[in-house]
Amino acid sequence: MTTSERHPMTGNEMSGAAEGGIERHTYDVVVIGAGGSGLRAAIAAHEAGANVAIVCKSLLGKAHTVMAEGGCAAAMGNLYPDDNWQVHFRDTMRGGKMLNNWRMAQLHAQEAPDRVMELEDWGALFDRTPDGLISQRDFGGHRYARLAHIGDRTGLEMIRTLQQRAVALGIDVYMECTVTDLLKSDGAIAGAFAYWRETGRFIVFEAPSIVLATGGFGKAWKVTSNSWEYTGDGHALALRAGATLINMECVQFHPTGMVWPPSVKGLLVTESVRGDGGILKNSEGRRFMFDHIPEYFRSETADSEEEADRWYDDKKNNRRPPELLPRDEVARAINAEVKAGRGTPHGGVYLDIASRRTPEFIKKRLPSMYHQFKELADVDITAEPMEIGPTCHYAMGGVEVDPDTEVSVVPGLYAVGECSGGMHGSNRLGGNSLSDLIVFGKRAGDAAAAYASGLGSRPTVSDGDVAAAQQGALAPFEVDGGENPYTIQQDLQQTMNDLVGIIREGSELEEAIVRIDQFKERVGRMSVEGHRQYNPGWHLAIDLRNMLLVSEAVAKAALARQESRGGHTRNDFPGPDPEWGTKNLVVRLNADGTGVDLTEQALPEMPDDLKKFFD
Incomplete structure (x- = not known):
């Protein structure tokens, strides 16, 4: 029997006590997450007859x-x-x-x-x-x-x-x-x-x-x-x-995130700005993306401003502007310009649509971007360029x-x-x-x-597993005078930013893995104060367990893949490797449940009728 203390939609208190102090509900399908994929999955399952x-x-x-x-x-x-x-x-x-x-x-x-x-x-x-x-x-x-x-x-x-x-x-x-x-x-x-x-x-x-x-x-x-x-x-x-x-x-790393003011650093600047004609310029005023076109895309990418500008009028018969290369290519190009000293005062580059489109066009096609920069950065994107830079996306x-x-x-x-x-x-x-x-x-x-x-009988949840989950969630309350979860989160974020960022080095990845192990030890000594009601420190303490496991998976996989491909760029292995292009790295929880192990696995073989599209 389902018992509840609050209505699932409103959160309002309901009559009736939860059995054993823990609320219980029974469903056929539970979707965790209410974004586009979660909502669509829930709708499909419901329409298929599931509770x-x-x-x-x-x-x-x-x-x-x-x-x-x-x-x-x-x-x-x-x-x-x-x-x-x-x-x-x-x-x-x-x-x-x-x-x-x-x-x-x-x-x-x-x-x-x-x-x-x-x-x-x-x-x-x-x-x-x-x-x-x-x-x-x-x-x-x-x-x-x-x-x-x-x-x-x-x-x-x-x-x-x-x-x-x-x-x-x-x-x-x-x-x-x-x-x-x-x-x-x-x-x-x-x-x-x-x-x-x-x-x-x-x-x-x-x-x-x-x-x-x-x-x-x-x-x-x-x-x-x-x-x-x-x-x-x-x-x-x-x-x-x-x-x-x-x-x-x-x-x-999305090429275009806000870089100023600091309070909004990283906030997304939609790719629609470039899709609707925006161009990227460095501090010298030069449209630099023509200097960063990879051979892989050169045959279909414009190599002059004249050709790029013509594309907006006749997209079928002209090559695309380099600003519309895939995100990984654009992000690396921006990073290279900033590192070469051609960045903006706040460490980014300029994204300019003001000189390309009328104010009326910009406000109609990009209303959110217009208001975002006006309210948060005091920048009118219909009259001046935006400062942008890559952001983890x-x-x-x-x-x-x-x-x-x-x-x-x-x-x-x-x-x-x-x-x-x-x-x-x-x-x-x-x-x-x-x-x-x-x-x-x-x-x-x-x-x-x-x-x-299609199940003959439903699996049952054991009381022992419930007790173990409860004990794990409450563990930070059992430590007196331990570390603050916010300090550990801040150190983890800085480590991932510095050592597992847009451009990676083997030695830096090794250092990141060492630090993540140290963060795990610190999490074991972590404590939260107060009680369970309205306690964001406790919420973060629970989240940190997930963040550390995932960060370890990213760092170890990045160290193992000795090539540069898409969203993974190794400065010590700057090009793609055909052998690495045939396999995935598979991550599993290790035997003692405290970290992850990696194995290599061949990519699924594409059938010949699809291979022809790449000849």
Whole structure:
């Protein structure tokens, strides 16, 4: 019998005591995370007949998806009829430097248009072409303009649409509720252990299917576009449950984040600025991206300002501006300019759209960016350039899943969105994240519901596992006079920023691993004061366990991959290595459960009918 102390949607107190002091609920499918992928998975599972709950760390509607501004990539051909799923598939694989799971990239390219049209059917208000079709804009790495958009607030509109549908369907939502452990029975998922962030009271979800949709882990870095929730919860939960992670060395540093004032350093500046004509200049006023075009993209990238500017008028017959190279290439170029002493006063470069577009165009196409810079930096982007620089933005690495069902190696455990791995390879193209969420969110929800309904008997949560999870969560209260979790977090963020950043060295990665081991020891001596109600220090103490595990996975994988590829750049191994291009690094929890081990694994073999697109 389900008992509850508060309503799952409102959080209001309800009558009735929770059995044994711990609240308990039973569902077929529990989705952890309320971003685009979590909402889409929950909707799919509900429509398949499952009893579904969504558990989210923050408030409903505050998920990181709202920060995805530029658009949702789908080869709909509304502006360029030559666009199709095959071209989108090719662009995605090349953007990921062929480290992608080819099947995931194929499914994504094939199904994205239908998922976008589905959003429109559910009420999403996309911008339109003069003919009334969904408008599509240009983004880095995409051969054609294929990002369906709503100004520069696309993620917000997607969340609004999916959230409205989930609420209308009556799906239970547990807001401000953090999952600390996954519970298993005979090797399969049996449920999840969590706590209410407001009261600190514990809650157990009994469910045979869990969908992880928790996003990334950017808060392990000092300068990041990520919000406070992004502490690698799903990655760490999966590891501790016995799942594997792949591509963890591949971390995307978005080329354009704010650099001034310090209070907003790292805040995202959408790629739409460059997609709509913005150019990058160094402190000398030179458009420097022409100096940083890699051979891999030279045949399709303009090598003069005249040719680049012509592209905006005739995109089909001209080569693309270098500002629209994939994100990893642009971020490295900006980093190189700053290191060479050609950066701005605040350590970035200039992004200029004011000299390229009218104020009316900018305010219509980029309303969020106009207000963001006006309010936070006192900069009018219709009249002057922006100062920008790379910021830790996106995790290509995540839970290793089956491409068709998103199930991990643990029966009943699924992963979607940024906490899953394989889809984007070593580098994600802008706009592919939003379509990734809805394509694989639906697939995961369908598969999770089918698995739950097909079980002969439901797995049961053991009292011993619940007691162990409770003890682990309360451990920081048992230490008197220990270290402050905020100090450890600050030291971890500085270490990851300095030693596991956009450009890496083997010796620095080795030092980072040593420091992470030291942080683990410090976490063992960490203490929190006060009680469980309204205690952010306790919340952080729990998050740190996840952040350290994920940081170790990133650092060890980055040290092992002795090449530069996509979002992984080694200064001591500056080029791609064909041998490394054929394999993934797989991360597992080590035998004693305190760290991670790595193994090499061959990439899935692409069939010949898809290989032809790369000849």
